Amino acid sequence: MAATSDSTPAAAAAAASSSSSPLHIVVFPWLAFGHMIPFLELSKRLASRGHAVTFVTTPRNAARLGATPPAPLSSSSRLRVVLLDLPAVDGLPEGAESTADVPPEKVGLLKKAFDGLAAPFARFVAEACAAGDGEAVTAAAGFLRKPDWIIPDFAHSWIWPIAEEHKIPYATFLIVTAALVAILGPRRENLTHPRTTAEDYMVQPPWIPFPSNIAYRRRHEAEWMVAAFRANASGVSDMDRFWKSEQHPNCRLIIYRSCPEVEPRLFPLLTELFAKPAIPAGLLMFPDTINNDDDASEQSFVPPAIEWLDKQSEKSVIYVALGSEAPLTEDHVRELALGLELANVRFLWALRPPRGDGGSNDGGAAEILPDGFESRVAARGIVCTQWVPQLRVLAHRAVGGFLTHCGWGSTIESIQFGHPLVMLPFIVDQGLIAEAMAARGIGVEVARNDDGLFHRDDVAAAVRRVMVEEEGKVLARKAKELSDIVGDREQQEMYLDELVGYLQLYK
Structure with missing residues (x-):
């Protein structure tokens, strides 16, 4: 049912949040850990509010997420995992079930395998609907009724026929920034204002009506955008995947892992551009006190990285991590290493060597680091x-800065703990995030040329600006101020409550 016209959607959603019966929600992320982790976190938050949540993924990914059935994922048992076997695809390495398992050039094949999950997912939904439409009386009974919602990712271009057949609404959950979706735009705007070159993405698109920094500044970042509009090895472009899903009437909401405090003015614009509510889920931050290893192992185990940090002075260490999927080359690793050496500061570097053809990036650092x-x-x-x-x-108290690729998940985690940033973006929305964080005065970007190449001296200069020079104190103060704003737990929980209200209102 759509919202009535005699009240604002936000007010009606707030009222609906606490007054309606529990929902059964099926959540299904794309096969990348930068997607699966926030999808799982959203699932936990929805389950904690009394809703039955079915989290769909593949067996190996479930194991790596610590989400292997039949063990419940929450004490209330309102969160369960359903596993679908990923079909084999020629050219895809055996056992590869996530983007972390394949080199960048084979992600298209992973998407082709992912499309093979449409049929088993359709069977699962049909079986769930056959269980009936009765009201949930207990937590377990919540799974024995027709799903009220499906929450897919950007990649599920095949979700709408399944949802339409069973008359189930769906809400696309986007774990990227609202700024990226704004620069991508809806299909109709792209048809009216066609873009074919990297330069087209290095200026603000005409459908953003206010001054902003929503444009790529470097060619190598803008070229990624051009590629997102081209078909890959799956036969479908990433943009067509998103558009095919979001344009269907059964897609009633678009949910963002963001909030207006971090991305002002964008949510009303996105609601207008895509002709459906743009809903902030908040940042889905983790507890400020981290007592275990990202919820993955026993609290008694102390990893070597933490043991080393325990011996360092407060705010003396820069943490260096470029995510699991940045397209690093051996040249990148070498220049970064020599830059850290020149900077002459304490550092902890979580290094994932460049992925080979088999997708493995474990170990092997000694072979690519400078002699x-x-x-x-x-x-x-x-x-x-x-x-x-x-x-x-x-x-950790010893960490005083973060050298990051500016992936949205890592940036959120850094904001949460108030760290100034040394920024080295590569792909997707990372350049946009770096620009936004620089504009907020909480980070400096490593100087690069238009091709994305950087030199050790530029790494050293950026690190010293954050960790040694007086400028770093100003950056740290502004990072702490932003952390205090987005760290308002009551406000962040309110976004989730309002999301539940929208799910109640638009079902």
């Missing part, structure tokens, strides 16, 4: 090539 690097910096820095508990690191 003698680790021995030369041993007194003030360490390189970790195995898993590093990022949240625990960012929460």
Whole structure:
């Protein structure tokens, strides 16, 4: 049912949030950890509000998320996991189930395999609908009724026929910034204002009616945008995936992992551009006190990274991590290493070597780091090539800055703990995020040329600006101010409550 016209949608959603019966919600992310983790966090938050949530993924990803059934994911047992086996695709490495398992050039094949999940997902939905439409009396009974909602990702271009057949509404959940969706725009605006070159994405699009910094400044970032509009090995472009899903009437809401405090003015614009409510879910931040390894292992285990940090002075260490999927080359790694050496500051580097054809990026750092690097910096820095508990690191008293690729998840985590940033963006919305954080005065970007190349001297200069020079104190103060704003837990929980209200109102 759509919202009535005699009240604002936000007011009606707030009223609906606490007054309606529990929902059964099916959540299904794209196969990337930068997507699966916030989707799982959203699922937990919805389950904690009394709703039955079914989280759909593949077996290996579930195991790596610590979400293997039949064990419940919450004490209330309102969150369950349903596993779908990923079909084999020629050219896709055996056992590859996420983007972390494949080199960038094979992500299109992973999308092709992902499209093969349409049929098993359709069978699952049909079986769920066959269970009936009765009201949920207990937590377990909530799973024995027709789903009220499906919440897919951008990649589910095949979701709408399934939802339409069973008359189930869906709400696309986007884990990227609202700014990225604004620069991408809806199909109709792209048809009216066609863009074909990298330069087209280096200016603000005409459908953003107010001054902003929503444009790419470097060609290598803008070229990624051009590629997003081209068909890949799956036969479908990323933009067509999103547009095919969001344009259907059964897509009633678009949910964003963001909030107006971080991205002002964009939510009303996106509501207008896509002709459906743009709903902030908040930042889905983790507890400020991190007592275990990102909810992944026993509290008694202390990783080597944390042991090393425990021996360092307060705010003396810059944490270096470029995510699991940045398209790093050996040249990038070498220049970054030599830049850290030149900066002469304490550092903890979570290094994932460039992915090979089989998708493995574990170990192997000694072969790509400069000769003698680790021995030369041993007194003030360490390189970790195995898993590093990022949240625990960012929460540690010894960390005073973060050298990051500006992935949205990592940026949110850094904002949460009030760290100034050294920024080295690569793809997707990372350049937009870096520009926005620089405009807020909480980070500096490593100087690069238009092709994305950077030099060790530029790395060292940016690191010293944040960690050594007087400017770093100003950056840290502004980072703390932003952290205080977005760290308002009551406000962040309100966004989730309002989201539930929209789900009640538009079902």
